[in-house]
Amino acid sequence: MTFVLQARIALLEGERRSFENIKIDLLRRVKMMEYALRVERYVRLQLAIMGFSLTFSAMLLALVRSNYSSLEQIPRLGKPLL
Numbered sequence: 001m002t003f004v005l006q007a008r009i010a011l012l013e014g015e016r017r018s019f020e021n022i023k024i025d026l027l028r029r030v031k032m033m034e035y036a037l038r039v040e041r042y043v044r045l046q047l048a049i050m051g052f053s054l055t056f057s058a059m060l061l062a063l064v065r066s067n068y069s070s071l072e073q074i075p076r077l078g079k080p081l082l
Helices: 002-049 056-065
Strands: none
Touching: none
16 A cells, blocks of 8 residues: 555655746746747837838848848838827
């Protein structure tokens, strides 16, 4: 009887540790997504202030995939929004 209970306790403790690790991993992912969202909002605001269109993804992809060394080299798509 004691071995059965000890085995059950060990199993439950292992499950608890597993759930704790999953919780830590999910919290880390949420924090990473929150950080990425803050950065995206900041970049969108800066692009709007500089007068760029708010097609955020297209602008950043153009900047990253091209040889542009600064935002000033990207052609402006419209008048400033702010």
